[in-house]
Amino acid sequence: MNVSDSERVATLLENRGYEMTLDEESADVILINTCSVREKAEQKLFTRIGEIRHSRKDKPLIGALGCVAQLEGETLFKKIDGLDFVIGTRAVGRVHNAIEKYRQTEVPVLDLGEREFDYDWSVDQAHRRSPWIAFLPIIEGCNKFCTYCIVPFSRGREKSFEGSTLVRQVLELRRQGVKEIHLLGQNVNSYRPPTLSGLESFAGKSPFAKLLRAVAATGIERIKFATSFPRDFNSDIVDAINENENLCDWVHLPVQSGSDKVLAAMKRGHTVSNYQRRVDAIRNSPRGISLTTDIIVGFPGETDADFQKTIELFDYCDFDNAYIFKYSPRPGTPAAAMSDDVSPETKTERFNALEELRKKYVTKRQEALIGKRLSVLVEKASTRTIGGLSGHSTCNRLVNFVGDASLIGSVVDVIVTQSKVNSLYGELG
Numbered sequence: 524m525n526v527s528d529s530e531r532v533a534t535l536l537e538n539r540g541y542e543m544t545l546d547e548e549s550a551d552v553i554l555i556n557t558c559s560v561r562e563k564a565e566q567k568l569f570t571r572i573g574e575i576r577h578s579r580k581d582k583p584l585i586g587a588l589g590c591v592a593q594l595e596g597e598t599l600f601k602k603i604d605g606l607d608f609v610i611g612t613r614a615v616g617r618v619h620n621a622i623e624k625y626r627q628t629e630v631p632v633l634d635l636g637e638r639e640f641d642y643d644w645s646v647d648q649a650h651r652r653s654p655w656i657a658f659l660p661i662i663e664g665c666n667k668f669c670t671y672c673i674v675p676f677s678r679g680r681e682k683s684f685e686g687s688t689l690v691r692q693v694l695e696l697r698r699q700g701v702k703e704i705h706l707l708g709q710n711v712n713s714y715r716p717p718t719l720s721g722l723e724s725f726a727g728k729s730p731f732a733k734l735l736r737a738v739a740a741t742g743i744e745r746i747k748f749a750t751s752f753p754r755d756f757n758s759d760i761v762d763a764i765n766e767n768e769n770l771c772d773w774v775h776l777p778v779q780s781g782s783d784k785v786l787a788a789m790k791r792g793h794t795v796s797n798y799q800r801r802v803d804a805i806r807n808s809p810r811g812i813s814l815t816t817d818i819i820v821g822f823p824g825e826t827d828a829d830f831q832k833t834i835e836l837f838d839y840c841d842f843d844n845a846y847i848f849k850y851s852p853r854p855g856t857p858a859a860a861m862s863d864d865v866s867p868e869t870k871t872e873r874f875n876a877l878e879e880l881r882k883k884y885v886t887k888r889q890e891a892l893i894g895k896r897l898s899v900l901v902e903k904a905s906t907r908t909i910g911g912l913s914g915h916s917t918c919n920r921l922v923n924f925v926g927d928a929s930l931i932g933s934v935v936d937v938i939v940t941q942s943k944v945n946s947l948y949g950e951l952g
Contacts (some may be wrong), residue, residue, distance in 0.1 A: 524678070524707055525589055527658040529556050532588065532615050533650035535643070539619045543650070547575070552584045552622055557591035559673050559853065565591055569603050576605045584608070584625060588615060590677035593635060594855065600631045611635035612678050613663075616642045638663075644684075644692070648699055653902055655702040655932045661689055661734065662708035662715075667752065669779075670790050670857040671822065671850065674709050683714050686734050687721025693741045702934060703745035703900055706738070710752035712760060728759040735760065739767035744934060745900065745917060749775045754792040758804040765808055772810040773919040776801065777817035781836030782829035785822050789858075795836060802840045813843040813888075813918035820877060821850040821870030823861040830873050837880055843888045843918070845881045849874050882944055889920070889942035896952050897922060899937045901930045907946065921946040 532554065533543055544550050553575060557568055572585055586608040587599060593611035600606055608621040614634040621632040648654055664679040665672070696704060708714065714731040716722075725740070727733035738746055746769055751760075753776055764770045776798075780786050783794050805812050818833060837845070849870040852859040897916040905911030905923045912926045916937075923946055924937050938952035 524660065524663075524709070525556050525558055526652060527646075527660055527707055528589065528612070528615050530646040530650050530652065530658065531644065532556075532618055534645065534647040535616065536619060537647065537650070541619075548579065550583055552586070554586045554588055554618070557587055557589035559590035559594055559677050565595060565599075565602070568599075572603055572605055584622060586610060586618065586621065588612075588618065590673070593677045594673065596635055597633050600633075606631065608632035609634070613638040645695075654700065655900060655902070656705070657696045657701045657703070658705045658707050659689065659692060659696070660684070660707045661711060662713060665709040666713070667710065667792065668790060668857075670788065670861075671819065671853065673853040673856055676855055678709065681710075681713060681715070683716040683730070685716050685718065685720050686730070686737060689734065690721050690737050690741060693738050693743055697741060697743045700932075701743070702932070703747065704738070704743060706734075706746065706748040708750070710750065710755065711748045712751045712755045712757075727763065728757055729755070731755075732757070732759040732763050735763040735770060736767065739763070739769050743769060745769055745771055747771045747773060747919065751776045753778065753798050753801060756801050758801075761804050761808050761812070764812060765810055771917040771919070772808075773813040773815070773917065774805055775815045775817075776805075778836065778840075779817060779819050780822065780825070780829070781833035782825065783832075785825050785829050788824055788861075789819075789822060795832070798836075799839060806841075811918075813920070814840065815844045815846070815919070816840070816842050817846045817848070818877060819848050819850050820873040821865040823850070823858060823863055823865065825850075825865055825873075830876075833877070834880065837877070837884070841888075842881070842884055844885055845877075847874055847877050847881065885944055886942070889944070889947060892920070892939045892947060893942055894939065896936050896938050897947075897949070898934055899924075900934050901926070901932065903931065904928065908948070913946075916947075922949060923947070924949045924951060926951055 584607045588610045592609045599609050607625050610618050614636050616639050617634055624632050662683045664681045665675045666681045668675050712731045722733040722737050725733040725736040778798050805814055899914045899916050899922045901912050902914040905913035907923050910925050911923050913923045916922055922937050936952045937949040939947050939949040941948040
């Protein structure tokens with residue numbers, strides 16, 4: 524979501540007459556988009572602003588955007604010297620107002636207000652991270668209130684966007700030459716628009732399944748979505764993927780723990796057996812859907828037996844990949860009031876053990892693809908092979924191969940010839 528916000532802020536400012544530059548030394552305004560999911564985000568912001576101030580003789584305007592800005596608000600002005608304006612997660616459409624107001628008054632500007640009713644979610648082609656890949660938020664915020672998570676406080680409550688608007692945006696992106704869209708949300712399958720406008724004629728047990736089918740019907744070449752919430756993930760989503768080839772064969776479904784006791788303490792709303800049933804539906808798909816997850820180790824109260832259950836669940840699910848995190852408390856969350864009773868040493872031991880298991884399964888899954896033909900969107904020159912290119916497959920794996928630079932931006936078939944833990948290598952097929 525932060526990448527998506529940054530793209531929109533760049534588009535907004537350029538439309539207001541600002542010129543973007545890659546040269547930090549020449550910039551008159553520097554915006555730092557922050558994330559509070561990880562530990563020490565505020566310290567990183569403090570350090571970054573200090574680096575800018577000490578590297579420049581002149582004084583550029585510096586603004587903080589994103590989750591840290593939303594959560595810390597006015598206190599950031601007291602904690603960080605040289606910060607000129609703070610813009611919350613839902614106020615990014617007014618960043619130009621903050622810049623102009625500061626220039627007129629030289630008084631720090633704070634805007635933590637709600638998003639405008641007519642906020643423009645469009646992104647100029649020049650400001651997308653890739654001309655061929657577009658991020659499209661379908662739902663903003665979160666209502667789940669997992670005990671460790673700050674997102675409901677930093678991003679606010681869930682707000683889903685009208686299906687008809689989203690479908691029009693996808694059609695426009697396709698017209699612009701975009702090959703792949705990512706439907707975004709903290710929990711995409713919690714999608715619940717005010718009406719079913721634009722989705723009425725599409726099959727589906729849930730509005731999200733209807734939206735998937737509606738977006739697939741636009742004919743755009745590839746569609747990915749993240750992140751899915753286990754409690755709201757039903758088999759109809761798998762059915763939609765099976766029915767539509769342009770819905771990519773990849774699901775990111777964070778489990779966080781393999782212990783029902785820990786899941787209850789996290790208030791995840793699902794049990795291990797609930798999660799396993801959803802994994803069974805994914806694994807039974809003829810598409811061979813890639814499954815990735817998030818796992819937190821060392822949550823308050825997690826015992827050795829609880830961690831062993833996470834190991835067992837990993838074995839059961841046979842994950843294609845996993846993003847593993849050591850628990851750290853986020854101030855303001857319910858878990859922050861719990862006793863952080865798992866020692867740093869134990870967290871590290873569990874992290875390392877799970878990382879070794881992750882590598883084992885990633886290696887197994889990657890090696891099983893040797894000799895297979897994958898559809899790859901060519902994104903850029905590869906840094907790993909001379910004369911090489913790289914891109915992602917429909918199953919969201921990084922693939923490197925030798926090819927002419929003219930292929931960048933196109934979708935090609937690549938036969939996998941070699942596997943490494945973090946990427947695949949192949950040849951045009």
